[in-house]
Amino acid sequence: MSARSWWLMISVGLGMLLNPLNSSMIAVAIPRLQHVFQLDFTVVSWIIFTFYIASAISNPLVGKASDLFGRKKIFLTGLIVALVASLLAPFSSSFGWLIVFRIVQSIGTSMMIAVGMAVIRIHIKEKQATALSVLTIFQSGAAAIGPFIGGVLIHWWDWPAIFFINIPFVLLSFLFCWRTIPTDEMPTSAAHSMSFRKWLDSIDALGILLFTTGLIPLLVGLLSIKPSEPVSFISVVAVLIGLTLLGVFVRHELKAESPFIPLRTLAKYPAITWVNVEFMIVNLLFYTLFFGIPSYLQTVRHVSEFHTGILMLSLGLCSLVASPLAGRWIDKSGPRPALFVAAILMTLGAVWIVTWNQTSPVISVCLALAVFGICNGLNSVGMQAALFRSSPKEIIGVVSGLFSTARNLGAILSSLLIGIVMGDNFSFGGFRLLGIILAGVALSLVFMNRRQQESGRLPES
Known part of the structure; x- marks a missing residue:
């Protein structure tokens, strides 16, 4: 395998490790965030699954977008989005704003997860299994040491440090990827002439909307249920709304030409x-x-x-x-x-x-x-x-x-x-x-x- 291929793997790997790193560092930050923002455990747990909801929705959306706009552009854009979120999250004036920046961070890091594998598969022709295993090591290693890094950072500098730690990885990955990822070929004429509405149909925007609007009230309703208290009417309504929308989502997916x-x-x-x-x-x-x-x-x-x-x-x-x-x-x-x-x-x-x-x-x-x-x-x-x-x-x-x-x-x-x-x-x-x-x-x-x-x-x- 050539030196250029190794540099490409390292460049992409530095970007792809950000998603598992940030999803694992937060594990040791929950009690600290609960204390800082004076919230109960149920509310603080939203910082965990909003990250995964955003990632679950972003992955297929970004994968299809990369076919239209180019993988290099999407990967570099993801790095910029992750950088902005990492810079702004530590200055959140409330827990709500912190959730917003975590969602933005999830979208940015998911853009690299969705596109990174495709970049390696397309531009490394030999020993692809080795190349993919290297990326797996980047992701698995980041998830493995995430709680340790998070614990050290919070112990010495407090919770904002788990966002600032992303900055050197983002900058290094951006610099290397700018130089090592080959420029994408021009999109096909069909893709280039695709209207915005046609593109929304191709990514199943309605399916994504139904999935999101169904999942969120369902989760809100279930999380508001507490073992020690009677179930409230609002909780029941939220669960029913969520299940209804998810039912509509299933029906839509069975009919959609390009389902989410x-x-x-x-x-x-x-x-x-x-x-x-x-x-x-x-x-x-x-x-x-x-x-x-x-x-x-x-x-x-x-x-x-x-x-x-x-x-x-x-x-x-x-x-x-x-x-x-x-x-x-x-x-x-x-x-x-x-x-x-x-x-x-x-x-x-x-x-x-x-x-x-x-x-x-x-x-x-x-x-x-x-x-x-x-x-x-x-x-x-x-x-x-x-x-x-x-x-x-x-x-x-x-x-x-x-x-x-x-x-x-x-x-x-x-x-x-x-x-x-x-x-x-x-x-x-x-x-x-x-x-x-x-x-x-x-x-x-x-x-x-x-x-x-x-x-x-x-x-x-």
């Missing part, structure tokens, strides 16, 4: 549907713990942000170590054995969390984090392998987009679950209840994987 989420494709290939559902559940489990354990350590155990980041590092490092080992295992035995073992480990880890108390030794927390890190490595590689084995080559692009959406939906559901269980304040009792719920969900994954392995629904070779 291709439901007909999912119906035609049930194995793809199953992998995406399973991946969403896996991410629900992972992100519930990823965001829940730092809050448990800081709120219940009164561990500092700095030491919380150090403890969370064991999860990320074990995930990085497990990923290449999982790849070798899956190449030999197929994805199902690895996914089955991961489900068992997640069940044992969740049960282990239920046994914790306010004085459980730190080594117990580290072991649980290590177990979940190994599970994340097995699941990340195993799920992708299962997806590719069950997907026809001609729709692999659409399937990859759905896979990313499933991850984001899992993260959104995890934030929703934490908010509903915890209510206004993060408590030890609520955290133990989360562990019980997750143990049940993980146990169901054990049976699901076992059943699929026996039925051969997903081919192993």
Whole structure:
């Protein structure tokens, strides 16, 4: 592989790591933001899933826009948007403005995620698997060390530092990408002459609008439900409005020529549907713990942000170590054995969390984090392998987009679950209840994987 190809991978990787870095650093900032803005836990949790909602919506939109306007332009624009958000977020006068800048940051960083892989696939002709694995290391590494970096920054400089840290990455990536990403070819005459309305139809703007306007009231209604209080009329209305709009969204997607989420494709290939559902559940489990354990350590155990980041590092490092080992295992035995073992480990880890108390030794927390890190490595590689084995080559692009959406939906559901269980304040009792719920969900994954392995629904070779 040429030196120019390596520089292209590094340039793109520096931009692509911003999305997982910012989605993971926030995990250790929740208690601090709750204290600074004097808000209850339910309200503060919006900073988590608004990021994932914006990312879930932006990915397919940006992917289609890059075909029309050029990938280099979209990638560089994403860097500029991320830079503006990182500069303005630390000066937010209220939590509402901080949410706005987080959404802008999510859109900007998602532009690089959506386009980066395409840039590498198009402009690196040899050893593409190696090139894609390098980008995966950038993203996985950023997610792995995000809580550690966030903990250190908040400990020494307070929460605005988790936004300022993006600036050197953005500037380096912009400088390198400006020089290394080849200029896109002129769009085809059909794309160049496409009207704005035609472009809106091609990206399914109505579908995106229905999905967004349905998801937000549904989440607002569910988050306003508190275990200790009766359900309010407004909450019920919000949930019903959300479900109604999502029902209209499903009906629209079944008729749309270029749907935001291709439901007909999912119906035609049930194995793809199953992998995406399973991946969403896996991410629900992972992100519930990823965001829940730092809050448990800081709120219940009164561990500092700095030491919380150090403890969370064991999860990320074990995930990085497990990923290449999982790849070798899956190449030999197929994805199902690895996914089955991961489900068992997640069940044992969740049960282990239920046994914790306010004085459980730190080594117990580290072991649980290590177990979940190994599970994340097995699941990340195993799920992708299962997806590719069950997907026809001609729709692999659409399937990859759905896979990313499933991850984001899992993260959104995890934030929703934490908010509903915890209510206004993060408590030890609520955290133990989360562990019980997750143990049940993980146990169901054990049976699901076992059943699929026996039925051969997903081919192993």
